[in-house]
Amino acid sequence: MPETVPNNHRRQFFGAGIRGAFLFVLGAATSLFARYTQKEKMVWQIDPSKCVQCTNCATKCVLQPSAVKCVQAYPMCGYCKLCTGYFEPQPNRLNTAAENQLCPTGAIIRTALEYPYYEYTIEESLCIGCAKCVKGCTLFGNGSFFLQVRHDRCVNCNDCSIALACPGHAFKRVPASQPYLLKNREHQA
Ligand code: SF4
Ligand code: SF4
Numbered sequence: 001m002p003e004t005v006p007n008n009h010r011r012q013f014f015g016a017g018i019r020g021a022f023l024f025v026l027g028a029a030t031s032l033f034a035r036y037t038q039k040e041k042m043v044w045q046i047d048p049s050k051c052v053q054c055t056n057c058a059t060k061c062v063l064q065p066s067a068v069k070c071v072q073a074y075p076m077c078g079y080c081k082l083c084t085g086y087f088e089p090q091p092n093r094l095n096t097a098a099e100n101q102l103c104p105t106g107a108i109i110r111t112a113l114e115y116p117y118y119e120y121t122i123e124e125s126l127c128i129g130c131a132k133c134v135k136g137c138t139l140f141g142n143g144s145f146f147l148q149v150r151h152d153r154c155v156n157c158n159d160c161s162i163a164l165a166c167p168g169h170a171f172k173r174v175p176a177s178q179p180y181l182l183k184n185r186e187h188q189a
């Protein structure tokens, strides 16, 4: 019959069109879902305003050394000669001898600037996240040292074992696109 061929063509055409539209919608939905899930990926981070400087960040992480490291908020630092985050409470002398340092691993580097100012930087590969320097700086200094989960190390456990043990409830989930939290005065600098 002469009309059979065009009808089949039409059906094939519409069939292909519907399949194409379905695949297009499916592709768009997959891409949207991928973007949505990517956007919503969350990681663990420490709210510095809630940390009470216990020692759990050094000992409770599934990694050793811990994925938590000290960081320096330079705009807050006083560049003090007598840094209470660097020196023992009663140092023999204000020099870099190991016996005068608060940090158990020597992870803080003290560099003389124009007198009487000194710069304090953290050598992260040596830091174990013990928070001793954070406590010293918070109690008697400007509070420029604080702890952060380093995401080049953290394996993003579903239940972070430090978060479970944190007495200050300082751990929270943050978007992976903005994985670090700054101290308040850093925002103003
Ligand atoms: S466990 Fe919590 S309170 Fe203790 S040092 Fe870590 S973030 Fe601070
Ligand atoms: S005192 Fe502890 S937290 Fe501070 S730099 Fe040394 S190891 Fe890291």
Ligand code: SF4
Pocket (backbone or CB within 6 Å): 044, 060, 061, 062, 063, 067, 068, 149, 153, 154, 155, 156, 157, 159, 160, 161, 162, 163
């Ligand atoms: S999520 Fe896991 S690896 Fe990351 S800080 Fe917590 S315990 Fe350590």
